[in-house]
Amino acid sequence: MFGFKKWRRKRLMKKPLPDEWKQILHQQVPYVQHLPPELEQKLNGLINIFVKEKSFEGCAGLEITDEIRITVAAQACILLLGIEDLSSFYEGLRSVLIYPETYVARVKSNRNSFFVEEGYQRRHGEAWSRGHVVLAWNEVQNGASDIHDGRNLVFHEFAHQLDYDYGATNEIESTGDESTFLSWGWVVGKEYNKLLEAIRKNQHTLIDEYGATNLAEFFAVVTESFFEQPRALKKKHPELYRQLQQFYQQDPATYLNS
Ligand SMILES: [Zn+2]
Known part of the structure; x- marks a missing residue:
């Protein structure tokens, strides 16, 4: 990684969040209220990096607001709270695409080598290996609002992104060794x-x-x-x-x- 990028990330880690962002964070992501102070501070820095480096695109007429940016970035960065080395930060991810609500996607599946099946599926979100994560905003909010139900769309899709970036599931043997x-x-x-x-x-x-x-x-x-x-x-x-x-x-x- 270029020295400049690393230097900028270090600077962003120390930069406090603007008050409006803090307000959004506490309203939209109640998970934050449970973090020990040192982790909350680290999260603020990670959010700064995420918002600076990753682009957000609204789909189906959705306008991207700070509320959307902060709510998504905060949850994505909770997964990264343990990282020490700032050289890896969802490196495979370029942009986050947001639909207003659960969207319909055209899907292809390779059933066998001779034909490809196509169809439509209702989706809440998906992570693409091509550098995009796609999310439905209503589901992002649903996932963030209940922090104890074990359902969180952003955690789910960004776990896929980490899997793409680092091959987390590549070495799993379902037969067990x-x-x-x-x-x-x-x-x-x-x-x-x-x-x-x-x-x-x-x-x-x-x-x-x-x-x-x-x-x-x-x-x-x-x-x-x-x-x-x-x-x-x-x-x-x-x-x-x-x-x-x-x-x-x-x-x-x-x-x-x-
Ligand atoms: Zn999934």
């Missing part, structure tokens, strides 16, 4: 299989069933739980919690009581 006992890949793979098994048996699961879709969705869904229901996740899935704690370099169970 005991030679790497208690490693990231082994634990997450084992927990994914446990979720599939629980769903087969119609058992209630703390981890949202959508996580059973595939390993990438599992990682995004357990990220939502890790940040919004950390104590419950730690109690029911201690090994998974420990792995996520190492991945995110954070321990939300120490400050969030759910």
